[in-house]
Amino acid sequence: MLKLGFLGPKGTFSQEAMLQYAGGLKDYKAVEYGTINDLLLSVQDNIIDEAVVPIENSLEGAVNATLDMLASEVDVKIKAELAVTIRQNLLVAKDTDMKDIRCILSHPQAIGQCRKYIDSKFPGVQIKYVYSTAAAAEEVAGGDGSLAAIGSMAAADVYGLKVLAKDIQDGDTNITRFVVVSKEDGVRTGRDKSSIVFSTEDKPGSLYRILDIFNLWDINMTRIESRPAKNQLGRYIFFIDVLGHREDDDLADALKMVRRKVSFYKFLGSYPCLKEGYSAIER
Amino acid sequence: MLKLGFLGPKGTFSQEAMLQYAGGLKDYKAVEYGTINDLLLSVQDNIIDEAVVPIENSLEGAVNATLDMLASEVDVKIKAELAVTIRQNLLVAKDTDMKDIRCILSHPQAIGQCRKYIDSKFPGVQIKYVYSTAAAAEEVAGGDGSLAAIGSMAAADVYGLKVLAKDIQDGDTNITRFVVVSKEDGVRTGRDKSSIVFSTEDKPGSLYRILDIFNLWDINMTRIESRPAKNQLGRYIFFIDVLGHREDDDLADALKMVRRKVSFYKFLGSYPCLKEGYSAIER
Structure with a gap:
């Protein structure tokens, strides 16, 4: 069975990309990794067979961690590429409403992608940067009802959150390109x-x-x-x-x-x- | 008097760059900003006269927020450039020793710049990403003694921390290039x-x-x-x-x-x- 690595945690767009690629595979086992470094090293060291890694976003640009690893740290080859449309959503605890929101949490890239929405709907709200959209969702799930996360629909599912607003990203052209790496191209x-x-x-x-x-x-x-x-x-x-x-x-x-x-x-x-x-x- | 903007909070390398540039000025007033966007917009809108902004780091690459603003959001000109050598340090509360450290906090760029040091001295330690090296220092100052921040000597001063190890960055070539923007070049x-x-x-x-x-x-x-x-x-x-x-x-x-x-x-x-x-x- 093919072992296919992806960048966790569950609920991020990297998991979505992995599932999109895996849709064309007969039989596979998904393996979650915490960092791009570990993910790529595991392909090189034959611990997994293939990995799906983000390489470029149409708004935020290159994913430097991936480029730097490919250039000098690992010996792997790109065998496929795929594009995933990124749709950001405003996620809150079950009993939170728009008027309750005092602080919005997310990864700096996701905040950047929704800057116009935040400025128009929540002028002056406190912004807190965290390490991933999934981490933001997790913090909101355990919070006091004044928090909102920006993240994927999958994150809402995983952390039991309510989707207060859908597709809040600026522009409709937010696409991340992923590559599949393996020992052969x-x-x-x-x-x-x-x-x-x-x-x-x-x-x-x-x-x-x-x-x-x-x-x-x-x-x-x-x-x-x-x-x-x-x-x-x-x-x-x-x-x-x-x-x-x-x-x-x-x-x-x-x-x-x-x-x-x-x-x-x-x-x-x-x-x-x-x-x-x-x-x-x-x- | 010339109003000179920089990216806060105090204790970051951006303040160091501002002071380096201001050393050649007769009389000036430093104005602290929270984001690169606000800083550059304030130059355009004549609220301040000049601003010192990071544009490129020799290890981490381009500062995308600066490039994107210069390209499409503001009408300002670059009038000077300067380079600041980035030296990262391990900062702890007064009574914390190496063996007490359970968690290391910093901005993802600073963590990335000290990856080899962390892996060799603190294998398996918990890493927590925060939004700036100064924010990391602040959290360590208010923490329980098991935390360490990675940041500048200036941050140690500002937040009353002890410097447990100096110059812990990987390699000696960690330099950030800053540009000074104004209405004229x-x-x-x-x-x-x-x-x-x-x-x-x-x-x-x-x-x-x-x-x-x-x-x-x-x-x-x-x-x-x-x-x-x-x-x-x-x-x-x-x-x-x-x-x-x-x-x-x-x-x-x-x-x-x-x-x-x-x-x-x-x-x-x-x-x-x-x-x-x-x-x-x-x-």
Whole structure:
């Protein structure tokens, strides 16, 4: 049976992503982890077979913990990606009403995603940042009736809370992209994407020269993300997603050239593209 | 008298950065703010004259709240930059010793910066994430003696705590870069940097073509950072720092060309380069 890891606690959108991916599996066992680090290390160490981890949100940006682990701490490959629409809700204890709310709790990202709703409905309310939307729901469940959490419908179920308002996020485009990691990446489907991470030499024009290689081979870049190299302020590593599979002739040749021109290179995997909501913006 | 805003509470590294910048001022009044949003809006609305805000850390990366505000929420300019070395310390109540510590509190970034120290000295200790290093220190000051905070020496002073271990961060390269924002940017010094933010049309090669412009005019790029465009997964805006002042002929011409080729463009300011620890890596 396939052991499939996800980032707990139950009731977060990471569990929802895991269930969405598991819907296509015959037989699996879900394993809950407390941190992205432990989750990815367990795949590397063969304790679990695959893991579903968040990598990017359409409002809040990159999930740095995932990028940093993939770049330098674990040797695993991306075999699939999936997108989950994030819908935030106002969750309260059974006998709490709008007028009773004195303090709103959630993860800073969730608070940020509902900023306009909070400012219009609860001007001046106290905001308390906690480590996860599920932790906020748990605290509200044990609170005195003046608290509200921002979180998922699943969190309302898990902690027995009432949903006072649905879909309170600013805008309708709050989507988190997750990747499935394993010891091997995906097989070629003809509609694939590949991810690499690299650092360039410390001289002018070095990033430009790498993008020039993709331009030369007509390879579309869908994403570039920089992260600090961590050894010096002003030095970076770059995550790039390009269209194509590592077995495609052109991409194979381009990546071979990229490897020559960089000071650090790591291939993160080829995997089928998401079918919707994700277009090629760059070459 | 110049009103100079900073991100509170007192005892954080943002206050340290403000004091470092204020050291070069004749006469000023420090004004404490609770959020980056309020701080930047107050500069725009002429409530304060200047503000010191964090923009990038050498281990943890970009400060997203600052980038997002500068891109789309406020009309202010960067007039200076400065770097502050972050030194984390283990702070406890007066009568707490190493063996008494059951729980370590801090901001997730500070915990992340001291991960190796915590794992080696306190394997299995409970970790509690709070919203700032100063909030952690405050909680330890009011706690039962089994708590420790990770934070600045200034926080130890402010909350009357004992410093049990100094410089516990992983590596010696933990530096935060701050920018000073105002209604006007910096005057030309001959050793300047300029910041812009833009988004490209949604077609292949559009980012490459922008970097091509800087290459054509021999302009060095020191940083590229992407943030989600927030209207669709897979669309981004790009922050780019280049060497030169907007009054330099070549940079003026290059930026004029960039404006032609992008769908959104905002100039964020020209300002003197940091003298150390910050080199031109890209063109």
